[in-house]
Amino acid sequence: MRRATRWGALVALLAAAAAIAALAATTGGNAAGVAAKKPIIIGAAVDLSGIMKPFDSAALLAARLRAAQINAKGGVNGRRLKIIQCDTKIVQPPASQAKACATKLVGQGAIALLVTCDVEFAAPATQEAINAGRLALGSCIGTDEQGPKRFGSKGRLAFSFGNVAQDEGAAMAEYAYKKKHWKKAIVVTDKSLVYFRDVTAAFKVRYKALGGKLVRDDSFVQGQNQIPSLVNRIRGTRGGQVIVTSTTFGDWPALVQGLRSLRVKTPLMNSWAGDGTSWYPKNPKVTKYWYVTFASIFGDDPNPAVQKLFNQIKAKQGAPATGSFVTGATAIDALVTAIKRAKGSTKPRVLAGQFEHFRGLPTISGKISFSRKFHTVFGRSYRVIEVESNKGRYVGSISAGKPANIG
Numbered sequence: 001m002r003r004a005t006r007w008g009a010l011v012a013l014l015a016a017a018a019a020i021a022a023l024a025a026t027t028g029g030n031a032a033g034v035a036a037k038k039p040i041i042i043g044a045a046v047d048l049s050g051i052m053k054p055f056d057s058a059a060l061l062a063a064r065l066r067a068a069q070i071n072a073k074g075g076v077n078g079r080r081l082k083i084i085q086c087d088t089k090i091v092q093p094p095a096s097q098a099k100a101c102a103t104k105l106v107g108q109g110a111i112a113l114l115v116t117c118d119v120e121f122a123a124p125a126t127q128e129a130i131n132a133g134r135l136a137l138g139s140c141i142g143t144d145e146q147g148p149k150r151f152g153s154k155g156r157l158a159f160s161f162g163n164v165a166q167d168e169g170a171a172m173a174e175y176a177y178k179k180k181h182w183k184k185a186i187v188v189t190d191k192s193l194v195y196f197r198d199v200t201a202a203f204k205v206r207y208k209a210l211g212g213k214l215v216r217d218d219s220f221v222q223g224q225n226q227i228p229s230l231v232n233r234i235r236g237t238r239g240g241q242v243i244v245t246s247t248t249f250g251d252w253p254a255l256v257q258g259l260r261s262l263r264v265k266t267p268l269m270n271s272w273a274g275d276g277t278s279w280y281p282k283n284p285k286v287t288k289y290w291y292v293t294f295a296s297i298f299g300d301d302p303n304p305a306v307q308k309l310f311n312q313i314k315a316k317q318g319a320p321a322t323g324s325f326v327t328g329a330t331a332i333d334a335l336v337t338a339i340k341r342a343k344g345s346t347k348p349r350v351l352a353g354q355f356e357h358f359r360g361l362p363t364i365s366g367k368i369s370f371s372r373k374f375h376t377v378f379g380r381s382y383r384v385i386e387v388e389s390n391k392g393r394y395v396g397s398i399s400a401g402k403p404a405n406i407g
Contacts, residue, residue, distance in 0.1 A: 043105030050090035054321035059328030102128035147375025164376035166403035169202025186240035190247035199246035275322035293323035
């Protein structure tokens with residue numbers, strides 16, 4: 001009787017242990033169970049050594065920091081986020097390894113790719129991702145072309161957490177006309193990139209609707225030695241209260257320096273493209289300059305969470321070059337929200353459907369919205385930065401109300 005009792009107790013104990021182990025495996029109710037689940041792999045086909053590095057590198061680090069925070073709290077439904085990367089090495093003219101990087105990352109199981117911060121530079125990686133049925137997420141692309149407009153039906157899988165140009169240009173017009181009371185503007189369009197062209201187009205539409213007048217509507221193309229003649233044309237224009245553009249790279253500092261050297265003191269206004277300090281001429285210094293961006297890089301951002309993220313990035317790799325660093329964290333937050341709303345699904349088409357229904361989604365970079373038409377963020381409140389004597393500071397915020405209609 002004693003042997004039978006002991007044997008029965010042992011069998012019962014073993015059965016109970018097996019049941020507990022099975023329950024842990026199915027629910028992820030302990031650390032071992034969570035670790036056993038496959039990670040959610042996110043690829044990053046971004047520029048870490050070329051001309052887009054100032055925009056891409058800090059955004060990628062912000063994404064990694066945000067993913068680490070989520071993993072520390074148990075991941076997404078018990079699954080860890082894993083970010084893998086590949087350097088696209090974008091040079092001028094735009095040769096890169098974007099397509100090869102995308103192919104590599106897709107082959108390693110990425111459900112989504114973070115891509116570089118310009119739609120044209122990112123296009124090879126975006127096309128490769130969506131051809132494979134994966135999401136292509138630009139952390140700060142600023143046009144409505146990161147979506148069906150450029151990539152057709154497969155573009156339903158492409159999104160950006162930058163500000164759509166129609167919204168950004170409209171917000172610039174709101175600030176110029178309503179906040180600064182600049183009623184007459186000189187607009188200069190950089191024709192080099194669609195983002196540049198669309199921002200100034202949106203500015204003009206909203207500015208005129210508000211009652212503003214264009215006293216000059218001019219343009220140039222990067223790298224064609226057109227800045228000296230452009231400076232002379234602007235200098236000869238009377239009545240302009242602000243010079244508005246959307247541009248970056250080498251011709252932008254040349255334009256600023258040319259104007260200020262000839263004592264053209266008219267205020268300058270730029271989009272997020274003119275963020276950062278690395279381009280500042282030493283003589284004459286940048287003065288009377290305003291631009292809109294995602295976050296302040298001058299240690300005075302009004303959102304404590306943004307300032308904390310800024311400090312973390314600064315401690316690890318130096319201060320972010322532009323305010324777009326915050327959009328890397330935003331991309332991770334949005335992806336996690338989509339997965340949770342899709343009840344744990346990581347199928348890219350299911351997640352894309354969730355993205356298109358975001359309306360005023362709270363994120364570290366402000367409330368963001370997407371739609372079937374706009375796969376790039378609209379509705380965000382922009383930081384406005386003023387630069388005087390090469391020193392920048394946050395001076396307020398502005399929103400567009402709604403994107404401008406530029407066709």
